[in-house]
Amino acid sequence: MELEMSFFSMGGYAYFVWFSYGISAIVLLANALLPVMKEKKLLREIARRAREASKN
Amino acid sequence: MITIPFHKYGTPKYFYSWSLRLRPWLKYGCILLFTAGLVGGLWIAPTDYQQGESFRIIYVHVPAAWMSLFVYIVMALAGACGLIWHVKLGDIVARACAPLGAWFTFLALLTGSLWGKPMWGTYWVWDARLTSELILLFLYLGYIALQGAIDDRRTAARAGAILAIVGTVNIPIVHYSVEWWNTLHQGPTVSKLDAPSMDTTMLIPLLVMALAYNLYFVAVLFERVRCEILEFERNKNWVNELTQPKGIV
Secondary structure: HHHHHHHHHHHHHHHHHHHHHHHHHHHHHHHHHHHOOOOOOOOHHHHHHHHHHHHH | OOOOOHHHHHHHHHHHHHHHHHHHHHHHHHHHHHHHHHHHHHHHHOEEOOEHHHHHHHHHHHHHHHHHHHHHHHHHHHHHHHHHHHHHHHHHHHHHHHHHHHHHHHHHHHHHHHHHHHHHOOOOOOHHHHHHOOOOHHHHHHHHHHHOOOOOHHHHHHHHHHHHHHHOOOOHHHHHHHOOOOOOOOOOOOOOOOOOOOOOHHHHHHHHHHHHHHHHHHHHHHHHHHHHHHHOOOOOOOHHHHHHOOOOO
């Protein structure tokens, strides 16, 4: 328990350390997930257009 | 003798298919390296005798700062390939690099100032390293603004490539600023491989994190490039065939 407490408090630098890691994680995750979602959306749109074109 | 058809692999169609095959490797490679780097950086690395626990910020600061320079070089080189040899993929890669590079620069500046506050006593100081890194951020933002302002893609790519190439003068300035000027920012610690001024249990997690950031960059760059390809080649046959056989919906 004591060890865990010192890990999270980072020797009194908790705010600076965890803010750095937190913002890095948010920025990197968002930058990774957004293009993945965009690619899926684009592929769905292309598939839909292809289906519509084959109907006509 | 086998000749490798490089020109073929450089076309958007082939890039799309081979980068898709690489995707799982990049994804799991990233997860593995980030996990190892974080465990090493947050748990295994010992507390610094001068800086205490705050030194752990370097594991997210230094890789971001290295990437901010590396991505710029990739962007300028890709832009030059598009400009000089009219390689279409070059234009697309340069375009996809800019936002990523800007985010890495943003992270380097922000985590740097979060380290500077407890260590230097200030979030910001106008010294050569910090100022040239801020100029790097403006170069990225200028490139992005230029892409948004010009409707014609060819013209936008050409103007962007010229801006990126001219802006490379800032790269050695950022890199050598700590040697050329007497800055508050410390000099290089890692590149002195003959006499490393860092303990190996501190250094190895940093190198692992740097590798993780590099792999992450490649993975996300490929994802962004694939999006650009899908958007601008959507009327081509091969793109429509992508969704046909397996019916990805």
